[in-house]
Amino acid sequence: MPSLANKRILLGVTGGIAAYKSADLVRRLQDHGANVRVVMTAGARAFVQPLTFQALSGNPVHTDLLDPAAEAAMGHIELAKWADVILIAPASASVIARLAAGMADDLLTTLCLASEAPLVLAPAMNQAMWRHPATQANTQTLQQRGAILLGPGAGSQACGDVGPGRMLEPTDIVDGVTRSIAPAQVLQGKKVTITAGPTREALDPVRYLSNHSSGKMGFALATAAARAGAEVTLIAGPVRLATPAGVARVDVISTNDMLAAVERAADDCDLFIAAAAVADFRPAVVASQKIKKQDGNDSDVLRLVKNPDIVATIAARQVKRPFVVGFAAETEKVSEHAAGKLQRKNLDMIIANDVSDPQSGFNSDHNQVTIIDKNGELPLPAALKTELAAELVTRIAERAFPAN
Structure with missing residues (x-):
């Protein structure tokens, strides 16, 4: 201390x-x-x-x-x-x-x-x-x-x-x-890439599919990582947050945009934290003009296709693979679903949180999470996202770089 x-x-x-x-x-x-x-x-x-x-x-x-x-x-x-x-x-x-x-x-x-x-x-x-x-x-x-x-x-x-x-x-x-x-420099000399916020998938020039992510947790993690001595690249979806001091920021819109930016950063990266709430699907076809409501038609069908899984893509690397941390924003069976993602996507660690709780979900300044890795589960008490980010960075560094 x-x-x-x-x-x-x-x-x-x-x-x-x-x-x-x-x-x-x-x-x-x-x-x-x-x-x-x-x-x-x-x-x-x-x-x-x-x-x-x-x-x-x-x-x-x-x-x-x-x-x-x-x-x-x-x-x-x-x-x-x-x-x-x-x-x-x-x-x-x-x-x-x-x-x-x-x-x-x-x-x-x-x-x-x-x-x-x-x-x-x-x-x-x-x-x-x-x-x-x-x-x-x-x-x-x-x-x-x-x-x-x-x-x-x-x-x-x-x-x-x-x-x-x-x-x-x-x-x-x-x-x-x-x-x-003098925060502990647990990431001194490390290069860290963090994603934050939502992604948007265009339906037409006016509308898009997205989610309620504010980006606050990812930005707090970027701040904490920089204070811990890391060289941080923050890849952010569309959010209204100021760039943390000492952090290099890359702004993106769609999931494919974010994946391209992450793959570039991951080529020279020691730690990847996927805190963004990435859209799982995108429209199969993006209309070139605004889609009009048809008179007499009370329903319509929107065909979706799967987006690439960013965190799983990085975790599947055979070369230049960083330590990979995912996030699981769940509304039920939080630990069970998060543990499944950890195994299925070959992650080194996953941070699970219940976004159904308005006090600790999207847009809130507070969060309550559970760290899950091969050693088991570690629940952390509810705290401000800024305080929680510092604790998470310490825990991740201990696991990712035990010799430091």
């Missing part, structure tokens, strides 16, 4: 009852060797006094954007340059929204814009606020820019509600910050 010794952590504390936990967080960060400075918003000061954090950290607490005591009254620039990591705990819905919008209307948001340090957020808010589409969109935007989310947890809340939105416990946040500073 990487160390926090001598790391400079700038802790942002925002408004919310969870701010009381941040006092314990300061102490625990220091116990791991970190040097902590605290920035408090006006809302945070309504819950906890700055003197508490000053006494615990041994450093003055910063609250004002323009600090007359700072060099040239530009305290935010000094703090932005000082920090190795910016940790916001609790991160309220308000500060998440303002960061996503690129606002700089107080000291905390301003120094986040002025700093090149990694940004780590530990959200804390009412469960309805966390579930709101605006908050989900804002957190997704920040993650696409490289921010790391720790939590939130689920359980009873101060308002009496029960659900996701609790700030993680300080010990869990310390572990998350430690991993974010």
